[in-house]
Amino acid sequence: MAGNLEQAKALKRSLPTLSKEVTVPSAFIRNEEERPKVAHDAFSNNVPIVSFVDIDSTDSARRSAVFRNIVDALETWGTFQVIDHGVDPTLVSAMADLSTRFFQLPAEEKLRFEMTAGKRGGYAVSSHLFGEEIENWREFFTFFSYPVESRDFAMWPEQPKGWQEVVERYCEANMKLASRILEVLSESMGLEKGAFKEACLQMDQKVLVNFYPRCPQPELTLGLRRHTDPGTITILHQDHVGGLQITRDGGRTWLTVKPIDGAFVINLGDHAH
Template sequence: MAAAKRLLTDLVSVVNHVPSNYIRPISDRPNLLEIKNHGIPETMISNILRIAKEFFRLPESERLKNYSDDPSKTTRLSTSFNLKTEKVSNWRDFLRLHCYPLEDFLHEWPTNPPSFREDVAEYCSSVRGLVLRLLEAISESLGLEREYISKQLGKHGQHMAMNYYPPCPQPELTYGLPGHTDPNLITILLQDDVPGLQVLRNGKWIAVNPIPNTFIINIGDQMQVLSNDRYKSVLHRAVVNCDKERISIPTFYCPSSEAVIGPAQKLIDEDHPAVYRNFTYQEFYEKFWNRGLATECCLDLFKASSPS
């Protein structure tokens, strides 16, 4: 009699990841995921959303202490996306914070609301732990060593935004953010209870409605390169409405500026030639920033077949 296959009821008590024989083909997997059982407490999630709303409800004079149009600043309040290059503004204000290593940036952050630094620092640390677990799982799903992606990033970068989309009198005439892919590696998005996120699927914009205490996991451009197109970055946008303000809090996980990004050698063979050339993340991000939020993916400029 053949040995019985181990039941999942017993298996799940002794593993902390999905065994390789259970992992479905990459072509069957979405590039935007929703995660509910992520281990981040509901109280922490409600606190970070509360802090964001309180910040944007502060008197203008208090908020403007953090204002800057300089994109090189590691803590700044601004509006739209890139005021220096864009022709059409977006219906969005945002507070951008670099947050890893925390000790390098914490002193720059707002001190009002009073618990801002403490609550945001705790949230950033928890989200980083979630990202590192996800990167291990993605590496294994590609048949790579568990630490492969993490090691390719150099000194990891992490920053976040608190996006504020106020009610708009004519929402059909503007965007919160136009269609774009994220230039970084992976994005962990937290939304409040107001819809606004849309993703492009089969040529149609589909709403991704909020689910309480759930994160949206968005594959970015650098993951598409490292996976040699096995994973694809997601074209998405934010729309606004005339009745309700909306808060979203994306955390962007990035390579260091000097990290060299390219397809993993193990994912290149005769049937799967390298789609992209090697480049530094700084080179990529500069082109992305100068182009603005364009629907055409910046990755096309880094394809192996593209002229230098």
């Protein structure tokens, strides 16, 4: 049993080099019903896009239109893409660049921050959950950033240079955006502006940075298995490669969310539902 566990760990840690192979190891191959139904770049234009340009407008009609668009998108789709959200695009680019450079570091450097039992964050391959039967084709780095006192800087990498400064600014900007969206949802439902935020008691924020290496047989595996998001709200940024897929009929059909420059994908989490 111990030998099998060590073999699985070794396989997962070798994922960056497996992208150079011509076949996918059996540990990553999904059952037929779980395999991708739509290509990662077969983008759909149907996912709602909501501009926040009038979110604080003094014109009540224009402001109400934004509220209505958000509610309609969430009731119909459970998700939308937000543009004109106020997060500095140079900050988003800096965060994306640093993330890419982190995953380009040698394996031994990344494994200094390996997520092991008892740790609330760090670097890992596939999943942080023990005992999953099929591996995910991804590397990731995760950590808690709010409340501020929950930050474990010992688990924040020193490289690439500038990581901590950029991450702190990025987390602050996204926390403000999340708070604003929760306020809008509260008002849209006829509640006090801070109702949803107060219901959360403490506004936690968890950052998850995913990297999906090139896959030799993408039709057989998934970067991340089908799931719902925990928490209240997810703010997701995807690069131009895309790959995020959603369903609104229980998984019978899937749509690939088209990447839009400067946009965030907003998902309601399990707690909000």
